[in-house]
Amino acid sequence: MSKDELHFISKESYKTLFNDLYPSLCLFANRYLKDLDTSKDVVQDVFIKTWERKVSYPNYNAIKGFLYTSVKNKSLDFLRSKHHKGTIRTLDTDFDKIQTNEHFLSELAIVDIYANLDSAIKTLPNKCEQILRFSLNEYTNNEIAEELSITINTVKSQKRIAYKKLRHSLGSLLNSF
Numbered sequence: 001m002s003k004d005e006l007h008f009i010s011k012e013s014y015k016t017l018f019n020d021l022y023p024s025l026c027l028f029a030n031r032y033l034k035d036l037d038t039s040k041d042v043v044q045d046v047f048i049k050t051w052e053r054k055v056s057y058p059n060y061n062a063i064k065g066f067l068y069t070s071v072k073n074k075s076l077d078f079l080r081s082k083h084h085k086g087t088i089r090t091l092d093t094d095f096d097k098i099q100t101n102e103h104f105l106s107e108l109a110i111v112d113i114y115a116n117l118d119s120a121i122k123t124l125p126n127k128c129e130q131i132l133r134f135s136l137n138e139y140t141n142n143e144i145a146e147e148l149s150i151t152i153n154t155v156k157s158q159k160r161i162a163y164k165k166l167r168h169s170l171g172s173l174l175n176s177f
Contacts, residue, residue: 018047021064025071028111032075032098042078046070072104120169121162128162131155 022043029039046067057063076099097103121129134144141159145152 014051017063021067022047024111024115025067027114028068028107029071029075031107031110032072033078038078039075042074043071046074068108069104072107116170117166120166123169124162124165128158128165131158132162132166135159 025043025046026036026039029042030036033039033042050063050067050070057066079098121132124132130148131144134147139147141152141155144150144155148155
């Protein structure tokens with residue numbers, strides 16, 4: 001699906017849009033809600049309401065921006081709701097801060113970085129990806145070697161390969177900071 005063919009959102013294009021954005025929108029909602037199940041519900045609700053409105057958008061970036069803004073607003077509404085206040089403590093939530101545009105843009109940037117990193121990790125050879133994901137989940141080299149029945153030297157060399165490939169594929173992202 002080209003990013004420009006979304007003038008009239010067909011069912012197939014909408015499915016593709018959902019598949020492309022659902023994971024990152026859930027992660028984004030979770031940055032506000034701190035509850036993955038609720039975040040998934042919020043994102044699904046936003047997608048359903050967007051589909052029901054049958055509004056056409058000028059391009060991919062317009063609908064993407066609309067969806068992120070809608071998820072943010074729906075998440076904030078949930079945090080304000082009586083249901084949420086009655087069932088979950090929000091003493092550590094600074095509502096004034098999380099409602100600001102700066103916070104929204106910051107959270108958006110974090111989700112975008114995670115999405116880019118995850119995409120780059122998925123391009124690694126299988127063994128590199130597997131070892132790197134264990135490492136990101138705070139497994140030690142010894143634990144990874146034991147889990148995968150390989151030597152520690154193999155773990156170290158696969159991690160070196162993974163980091164080298166990630167530095168190359170994420171170079172433009174890293175240089176933007």
